[in-house]
Amino acid sequence: MVSQARKSELLFSGSDWDFNKLSRVYDEIEAIGLEELRLDIYPVQMEIISSEQMLDAYSSVGMPLMYRHWSFGKHFLYNELLYRKGARGLAYELVINSNPCIVYLMEENTMALQALVTAHAALGHNHFFKNNHLFRQWTDAGGILSYLDFAKSYIARCEERHGMAAVEAILDSAHALMEQGVFRYHRPPRLSSEQQREGLRERLEYEERSFNDLWRTLPPSQESGDTKTAGDDDAAERKKSLNLPEENLLYFLEKNSLVLEPWQREIVRIVRVIAQYFYPQRQTQVMNEGCATFVHYTLMNMLFDRGRISEGAMLEILRNHSNVVFQPAYDDPRFSGINPYALGLDMMQDIQRISTAPTAEDRDWFPDIAGRGDWRDTLLDAWANHRDESFIRQYLSPRLIRKWRLFVLADGADEPHYEVASIHNERGYGKIRSALAQSYDIGANRPDIQVVDVDLLGDRHLRLQHTVKDGVMLEGQSRDATLRHIRNLWGYDVSLAAIDAGTGAILSERWTKEL
Amino acid sequence: MPIFIDRRLNPKDKSLGNRQRFLRRARDELKRSIRDHVRTGRIADIDREHAVPMPRKGTSEPTFGDDKESGRRQHILPGNRTFSPGDLISKPGGGGGYGSAPGTTESEDDFRFVLSREEVLDLFFEDLELPDLVKLNLKQILSFKPRRAGFTASGAPTNINVGRTMRNSHGRRIALRRPKQAELDAIALQIAELEAKPASTAMSERIAALREEFDRIERRRRRIAYVDPVDIRFNRFDPQPVPNASAVMFCLMDVSGSMGEREKDLAKRFFVLLHLFLTRRYERTEVVFIRHTHEAKEVDEHTFFYHTESGGTVVSTALEEMHRIIEERYPVAEWNIYAAQASDGDNFATDSERCIELLDRKLMRLCQYFAYVEIIDERESHIFGSTENGTSLWRAYNAVDGKWPNFQMRRIAAPADIYPVFRELFARQPDLRKSA
Numbered sequence: 001m002v003s004q005a006r007k008s009e010l011l012f013s014g015s016d017w018d019f020n021k022l023s024r025v026y027d028e029i030e031a032i033g034l035e036e037l038r039l040d041i042y043p044v045q046m047e048i049i050s051s052e053q054m055l056d057a058y059s060s061v062g063m064p065l066m067y068r069h070w071s072f073g074k075h076f077l078y079n080e081l082l083y084r085k086g087a088r089g090l091a092y093e094l095v096i097n098s099n100p101c102i103v104y105l106m107e108e109n110t111m112a113l114q115a116l117v118t119a120h121a122a123l124g125h126n127h128f129f130k131n132n133h134l135f136r137q138w139t140d141a142g143g144i145l146s147y148l149d150f151a152k153s154y155i156a157r158c159e160e161r162h163g164m165a166a167v168e169a170i171l172d173s174a175h176a177l178m179e180q181g182v183f184r185y186h187r188p189p190r191l192s193s194e195q196q197r198e199g200l201r202e203r204l205e206y207e208e209r210s211f212n213d214l215w216r217t218l219p220p221s222q223e224s225g226d227t228k229t230a231g232d233d234d235a236a237e238r239k240k241s242l243n244l245p246e247e248n249l250l251y252f253l254e255k256n257s258l259v260l261e262p263w264q265r266e267i268v269r270i271v272r273v274i275a276q277y278f279y280p281q282r283q284t285q286v287m288n289e290g291c292a293t294f295v296h297y298t299l300m301n302m303l304f305d306r307g308r309i310s311e312g313a314m315l316e317i318l319r320n321h322s323n324v325v326f327q328p329a330y331d332d333p334r335f336s337g338i339n340p341y342a343l344g345l346d347m348m349q350d351i352q353r354i355s356t357a358p359t360a361e362d363r364d365w366f367p368d369i370a371g372r373g374d375w376r377d378t379l380l381d382a383w384a385n386h387r388d389e390s391f392i393r394q395y396l397s398p399r400l401i402r403k404w405r406l407f408v409l410a411d412g413a414d415e416p417h418y419e420v421a422s423i424h425n426e427r428g429y430g431k432i433r434s435a436l437a438q439s440y441d442i443g444a445n446r447p448d449i450q451v452v453d454v455d456l457l458g459d460r461h462l463r464l465q466h467t468v469k470d471g472v473m474l475e476g477q478s479r480d481a482t483l484r485h486i487r488n489l490w491g492y493d494v495s496l497a498a499i500d501a502g503t504g505a506i507l508s509e510r511w512t513k514e515l
Numbered sequence: 516m517p518i519f520i521d522r523r524l525n526p527k528d529k530s531l532g533n534r535q536r537f538l539r540r541a542r543d544e545l546k547r548s549i550r551d552h553v554r555t556g557r558i559a560d561i562d563r564e565h566a567v568p569m570p571r572k573g574t575s576e577p578t579f580g581d582d583k584e585s586g587r588r589q590h591i592l593p594g595n596r597t598f599s600p601g602d603l604i605s606k607p608g609g610g611g612g613y614g615s616a617p618g619t620t621e622s623e624d625d626f627r628f629v630l631s632r633e634e635v636l637d638l639f640f641e642d643l644e645l646p647d648l649v650k651l652n653l654k655q656i657l658s659f660k661p662r663r664a665g666f667t668a669s670g671a672p673t674n675i676n677v678g679r680t681m682r683n684s685h686g687r688r689i690a691l692r693r694p695k696q697a698e699l700d701a702i703a704l705q706i707a708e709l710e711a712k713p714a715s716t717a718m719s720e721r722i723a724a725l726r727e728e729f730d731r732i733e734r735r736r737r738r739i740a741y742v743d744p745v746d747i748r749f750n751r752f753d754p755q756p757v758p759n760a761s762a763v764m765f766c767l768m769d770v771s772g773s774m775g776e777r778e779k780d781l782a783k784r785f786f787v788l789l790h791l792f793l794t795r796r797y798e799r800t801e802v803v804f805i806r807h808t809h810e811a812k813e814v815d816e817h818t819f820f821y822h823t824e825s826g827g828t829v830v831s832t833a834l835e836e837m838h839r840i841i842e843e844r845y846p847v848a849e850w851n852i853y854a855a856q857a858s859d860g861d862n863f864a865t866d867s868e869r870c871i872e873l874l875d876r877k878l879m880r881l882c883q884y885f886a887y888v889e890i891i892d893e894r895e896s897h898i899f900g901s902t903e904n905g906t907s908l909w910r911a912y913n914a915v916d917g918k919w920p921n922f923q924m925r926r927i928a929a930p931a932d933i934y935p936v937f938r939e940l941f942a943r944q945p946d947l948r949k950s951a
Contacts, residue, residue, distance in 0.1 A: 026516070048520070048522060049522045060530070070540045073534040073537030074537050074569075078628075080628075100518070176576065177578075178578070329594020330592035330595075338592075405593060406593055411587065412587045413584050418604045418606060420599065420600055422600060424595065432591065469586075470587045471586035471587055472581050472588065473581075473586065474579055475580045478575075478578060478580055
């Protein structure tokens with residue numbers, strides 16, 4: 001057999017890499033990945049960069065092209081300082097959700113690391129980007145690079161024409177609202193102007209058809225009730241015409257602001273598009289990293305089993321792998337939250353285990369996948385159809401909860417104590433699972449701020465509403481500063497009311513006039 | 516097979532534009548920290564890179580974020596060993612718990628970064644309102660002159676060293692046994708001779724063999740180039756700093772009680788500017804600090820700026836001290852002598868005469884340049900504007916000013932007034948460079 005004939009052949013030896021080796025390793029990894037794991041990937045473009053260029057990429061939110069803004073300069077200084085001091089290493093790779101999928105490799109990596117990184121990024125992340133439904137629905141991998149190119153040159157042109165200060169002011173304000181600049185639940189309808197006209201014509205036609213002069217002759221109902229409903233109707237009509245309430249503040253401002261010039265609207269739009277592009281990534285941290293880590297771990301072991309990687313290289317790979325998936329306990333000084341690489345990998349390996357060697361408990365908890373034998377299908381399905389929150393809710397097993405010894409602390413800000421709410425016991429599994437899933441639901445964790453009303457004919461006052469869940473208010477100083485930014489974009493007064501989600505009571509209201 | 520792109524040779528500093536935007540944004544705060552640096556640091560330290568704290572104002576990036584001090588939340592943590600449900604754990608030191616993410620905004624702003632030398636100087640010059648040409652000159656590093664330094668395998672075509680190259684080529688041709696033109700010619704001649712004779716089978720076989728040999732030699736000659744890229748050597752040039760003569764700068768300052776914080780700060784900038792100028796022009800610059808009350812003393816920089824001493828004011832003592840030091844340590848033949856004097860103008864009336872005499876008879880002959888600034892109150896600047904009368908020292912120096920072209924004097928009330936003192940000096944640059 002061919003594979004046996006090649007069996008003794010190592011893919012590489014020594015720690016230096018060159019392009020031939022990289023290419024050989026990639027081809028081999030790709031072949032195994034497609035065949036054994038049934039991955040489905042975009043074509044790959046690998047770029048070798050130096051540490052300096054990696055720092056550059058860090059500061060421009062990981063994109064190869066980005067418009068210029070002072071905040072990127074600030075982040076660069078910060079990252080550079082940490083790196084120079086040795087407080088933080090740089091990533092070995094960076095991968096862009098684009099078609100072709102761009103993978104950056106650091107030139108300092110050894111050959112073994114390059115192999116690891118190739119499997120991780122070029123196969124793992126790449127597969128995830130191409131198949132996960134969030135990325136498929138919400139991002140346009142084919143167009144992102146050309147869009148960024150357009151954004152960069154457009155903003156540069158604006159700087160030339162309108163001055164750097166004016167552009168900077170708009171970008172500052174738009175950046176402040178980036179978190180509120182995404183559609184969380186629905187895509188905006190993309191109507192072409194043709195369709196819009198068509199819709200308008202149909203509506204008019206319907207009104208003409210259903211016109212009946214009799215309605216006019218109806219006697220008006222009681223005076224008081226009538227004026228009230230008229231006011232309410234106005235408000236309702238107004239809200240309907242503006243599509244209120246609206247959760248995407250940037251979208252609302254871009255479409256409805258009364259003071260923005262066309263070029264300013266376009267800049268707001270650019271920031272909004274970029275925010276939307278990154279939104280799926282933030283919802284799928286655990287899954288994305290878990291998928292990539294699972295893929296590199298599985299592929300590297302396969303290569304080693306086939307004798308294509310030497311023991312020395314494998315040791316180096318394993319060492320790096322275990323650094324990446326290291327999860328200290330909560331009381332360890334190195335603890336800084338749950339490591340998404342570790343959680344993702346453990347859950348995926350757990351799925352593998354449940355599929356092939358389930359226990360009675362697993363059969364109870366996961367009747368549909370336990371003992372099904374083919375873990376690949378289950379994983380491919382999970383990678384395609386879940387985000388972190390739903391993935392954890394569906395697949396976190398009691399066994400893993402015990403292994404991690406997870407527990408839930410209830411923390412009330414006005415109480416002097418934390419209370420241990422659940423631990424890894426029979427009663428706690430469900431609660432821990434749903435609490436952990438909840439903590440990855442960024443739709444629920446980000447402050448929920450919406451545009452609720454605006455009086456375009458009156459004083460043009462923009463009303464925002466913050467729905468307060470569990471009594472978590474907004475941090476005062478940054479809230480005021482952000483409100484000022486909204487005012488800049490809107491042009492008139494803005495107010496933000498905090499409404500309790502449970503009772504509907506108004507907890508506080510902040511006006512830009514008072515700032 | 517994936518596409519490979521080697522980006523390592525792409526231009527670096529992709530984020531330079533971002534850095535400039537950031538510095539411009541934080542300009543005011545950075546300027547303040549440079550000003551503090553001038554006030555507290557050494558004169559010579561201005562001329563290098565400098566770490567500054569991250570400016571806070573104007574560089575925050577606000578977003579809507581949760582208030583960590585309100586509401587109820589849950590933390591999910593790994594590694595439980597001892598807890599059971601219902602256990603109460605007291606919060607550490609109030610505020611955020613273990614589980615809450617570390618406040619990134621705080622830590623991110625709390626660090627120092629390094630401004631390059633150019634950036635430091637830009638910020639320093641901003642108050643002084645220097646003309647652009649002068650700024651450029653001050654920022655320039657020492658001039659360099661290329662000097663021959665051996666050979667190198669890469670370089671510009673104009674620097675090819677033909678001798679070296681041909682020697683290498685010759686050696687390589689011998690080593691690889693490149694057939695010579697003469698061999699080729701000999702065979703060609705043989706062929707021609709044989710062809711001239713009557714034909715026979717033996718002859719044509721011989722000719723064919725010769726032709727084959729001819730082709731082989733020619734192929735070999737083509738394969739082994741006469742001059743190969745590996746033979747080429749270039750002259751290497753090493754940039755050598757142009758040797759400059761040495762300069763010594765005398766800083767004279769009145770430290771009697773009347774010189775306050777503001778006066779000293781202005782005086783210091785005045786000294787820094789002269790020092791910058793000298794370090795550009797001369798390879799070696801020494802600074803001598805002389806402070807005086809009713810008696811003068813040579814001191815180190817720290818004492819000069821930070822120790823106050825009470826006493827009267829006798830300016831001539833400082834001039835005498837300066838003269839003594841010149842005689843002792845700085846022979847005029849080897850040193851260019853510059854002096855900068857700062858004072859609030861108070862002096863004993865009788866002593867001013869003595870100052871004139873000292874300057875006129877001795878010091879002005881020794882000095883390249885003598886600059887005097889009188890630091891006055893901002894309110895006084897209207898009154899004194901350009902009038903001749905003033906403090907006793909001012910009136911006395913006025914006499915010297917008329918006589919010596921290399922003497923400059925000026926009243927300063929704000930940083931922007933400092934540069935005009937040196938205007939003459941900077942205007943004379945071309946001459947200076949030649950003399951150096």
